[in-house]
Amino acid sequence: MSTTTGVRAPAGAVGGNALRPDGALKVTGAFAYASDMRWDGMVWGATLRSPHPAARIVRLDTARALALPGVLAVLTHRDVPGRPRYGMKVADQPVLAADRVRHQGEPVALVAADHPETARRALRLIDVEYTPLPALTDPEEALRGAGPLVHEERVDGRRGNIVRHVRIRHGDTAGARRRAEVVVSGVYEVGMQDQAFLGPESGLAVPGEDGGVDMFVSTQWLHDDQRQMCAALGLPPEKVRLTLSGVGGAFGGREDVSVQIHAAMLALHTGRPVKMSYNRQESFFGHVHRHPAKMWFEHGATRAGRLLFVRAKLLFDGGAYTSTSQVVIANGSYFAAGAYEVPHAEIDGYAVFTNNPPCGAMRGFGAVQSCYGVESNLDKLAHALGTDPVELRLRNAMTTGTVLPTGQPVDGPAPAARLLRRLRDRPLPPRPDPAADPFGLPGGQGRTTRGESVHRGVGYALGVKAIGFSGGVDDSSTARVRLSLAGGEPVAEIHTAAAECGQGIVTVQAQIARTELGVERVVVLPADTTAGDAGSSSASRITWMSGGAVQGACKVLREKLTHLGDGPVAAVLAEHGPLEAEFTYRHRRTHPIDDERGQGDAHIAFAFAAHRAVVEVDTELGLVKVVEPATAQDVGKAVNPRAVEGQIEGGSAQGLGLALMEELHVSGGQVRNPSFTDYLIPTIADMPAVPIDLLELPHPDSPYGLNGVGEPPTLSSTPAIANALRAATGLELARVPVRPEDIAEGR
Incomplete structure (x- = not known):
């Protein structure tokens, strides 16, 4: 790693490499994940799911399941005590299917039993008679209005299979097209990627003496889970209490509700603690996936390589329910011009309903798909111009003040060109020596190739994404910090509802308290809904x-300490007792994008990342070895540099997976590979070291000048690898993931 600053803060403070409190536990296998939870008197919950992508439920009989010894309850849609539908943005997803199922894996009934195997046996005894219906599985048909309606009556009052159409018009695209001297177009596709977190969905619901429920669950947003649970359970917030349990990865897949409502229903019905924990196959049906996409791009430029316009049409398959499709397609559309200065833009983004599995949030949130399309078409444009792909990008790279297609100027750091130059100037890795390194060539230790038909390719890509919630959302986060004495030493206790998903927010909160309060001992309390919404x-x-929020609460405490005396913190606390402060942080106001031309100041900040991928490709066998995915990224301020590196490495790995191997195969609405045997993710043999070049250009509006880190590397890594493959093979390769047969058969 290299950075723009050479001096680092002490390990425990902001800017230092603070150790994670959960690090040793996770490495040694001692960390308690949600699936490890136990409670006295606990029983097990299980879910019956539809085998059909579209069907009517003709008959549902639970008698045989209820008669099985050890079964405590079998629940159906009739047992939902509150609102029968839920959803993050639109409550259109049934808690349990009533008369119709709209995708394979849709929940139909619940079982509680004294043993998990008994629960699974009971599921097989539930008699369900289905009448299969014609399934709409082609998103292009959905866009055209062909095929059946997925929702005959939509809860948002609309009709048809289009979830949302985002329309952006900026400048005079028609005039720019007439002036363009070189025009290229391409059609690009992205497969359905799964978040593939290693810890499947799990939760434990404990009935309370007050008629409420305590939920211990792995999630990304405790308070939104609470909101949806309260509606479905018919209970007020004070009776639905959530505590974060150990999260084994998330990447967007835990934003939507999974076990929460079902486990709570069973717990309230039986009066017993109920644990629900999906196995790997069920996990593939229990959460949303990255939207598969088909995208049409057209770029026009002068002979000198100055971009004049972009026209783009994006089609995202949202599957059976809304989830976050409305905002995912918006995000993809907002950044369909990429990290470039394009004066004229015409962008149409569509998300549609189908009877395929529901899709929603995944790392990069729509911008991954459009970045792949933009960066692929720019390489095609560079080839048509006879220009080096890096030079074309440098000539058009965003700068501070660049106006986006949505009409918003970029007012923070925009080091797009700087990132590209740092990668371009980096020495290329040496050619592999098969004798010294059997992993150096495609095929690895299997020695599938001896190098006769191996070609090297180098590809670049640049990504930009908005950070935080956009479009007029009044985003906020609350923290409570308490100072007290323990053994004569000051201790800071931090309480927030921020979900630790592996990204290191627990460590960051402690670093901030040490920096702001000057105390060494910091305790971060478990995240739960008794703290304010994070x-x-x-x-x-x-x-x-x-x-x-934590910084703000600490500053309030500092002011209290100063008011009470100018001595050491311990002396002030000894005289005056514990001090506490709560603070709610809000970013600057954003504004909705208008529906007519797609204009508005919707975003609070932008983050940039670039990748240079070096690949070795056996063009006869179609095998690929990613030799080096070097990256450069502006992070504003590396609050914990080691954690920042981990985020960038992880994002690059998921981008490599999307480029070469990760895809849920869905045929006729049926998932064909719901296991890690058949759904491939990068292993240590596939993932090389990631050289990371960090820039720290402080953002003017954020705490410490920091910026978002986790998503941007996922944007640029996939197209950089795809562009490197094209450079090595000369093939169009217009779809990711690229398969060996795509290369070997010259597709």
């Missing part, structure tokens, strides 16, 4: 927002 651990926002 918002979602998503959109690369949580360090900015919850970090700002």
Whole structure:
């Protein structure tokens, strides 16, 4: 790693490499994840799911299941005590299917039993008679209005299979097209990627003496889960209490509700603690996935390589229910011009309903798909111009003041060109020596190739994404900090609802308290809903927002300490007792995008990342070895540099997976590979070291000048690898993930 600053803060403070309190536990296998939870008297919950992508439920009989010894309850849609539908943005997803199922894996009934195997046996005894219906599985048909309606009556009052159409018009695209001297177009596709977190969905619901329920669950947003649970259970917030349990990865897949409502229903019905824990196959049906996309791009430029216009049409398959499709397609559309200065833009983004599995949030949130399309078409434009792809990008790279297609100027750091230059100037890795390194060539230790048909390719890509919630959302985060004495030493206790999903927010909060209060001992309390809402651990926002809340509470405490005396903290606390402060942090106001031309100041900040991928490709066998995915990224301020590196490495790995191997295969609405045997993710043999070049250009509006880190590397890594493959093979390769047969058969 290299950075723009050479001096680092002490390990425990902001800017230092603070150790994670959960690090040793996770490495040694001692960390308690949600699936490890136990409670006296606990029973097990299980879910019956539809085998059909579209069907009517003709008959549902639970008698045989209820008669099985050890079964305590079998619940159906008739047993939902509150609102029968839920959803993050639109409550259109049934808690349990009533008369119709709209995708394979839709929940139909619940079982509680004294043993997990008994619960699974009971599921097989529930008699369900289905009448299969024609399934709409082609998103292009959905866009055209062909095929059946997925929702005959939509809860948002609209009709048809289009979830949302985002329309952006900026400048005079028609005039710019007439003036353009070189025009290229392309059609690009992205497969359905899964978040593939290693810890499947799990939760424990404990009935309370007050008629409420305590929920211990792995999630990304405690308070939004609470909101949806309260509605479905018919209970007020004070009777639905959530505590974060150990999260085994998330990446957007835990934003939507999974086990929460179902486990709570069973617990309230039986009066017993109920644990629900999905196995790997069920996990593939129990959460949303990255939207598969088909995208049409057209770029026009002068002979000198100056971009004049972009026209783009994005089609995202949202599956059976809304989830976050409305905002995912918006985010993809807002950044369909990429990290470039394009004076004229015409962008149409569509998300549609189908009877495929529901899709929603995944790391990069729509911008991953459009970045792949933009960066692929720019390489095509560079080839048509006879220009080096890096030079084309440098000539058009965003700067501070660049106006986006949505009409918003970029008012923070915009080091797009600087990132590209740092990668371009980096020495290329040496050619692999098969004798010294059997992993150096495609095929690895299997020695599938001896190098006769191996070609090297180098590809670049640049990504930009908004940080935080956008479009007029009044985003906020609350923190409570308490100072007290323990053994004569001051101790700071931090209480927030920020979800630790592996990104390190617990460590960051402690670093901020040490920096602001000057105390060494810091305790971060478990995240739960008795603290104020922290918002979602998503959109690369949580360090900015919850970090700002903790910093604000600490500053209030500093003012109290100063008012009470100028002595050491311990002396002030000894005289005056414990001190406490609560603070709610809000970022600057944003504004909705208008529906007519897609204009508005919707975003609070932008983050940039670039990748240079070096690949070795056996063009006869179609095998690929990613030799080096070097990256450069502006992070504003590395609050914990080691954690920042981990985020960038992880984002690069998921981008490599999307480029080469990760895809849920869905045929006729049926998922064909719901296991890690058949759904491939990068292993240590696939993932090389990631050289990371960090820039720290402070953002003017954020705590410590920090910026979001986790999502941007996922944007640029996939197209950089795809562009490197094209450079090595000369093939169009217009779809990711690229398969060996795509290369070997010259597709």
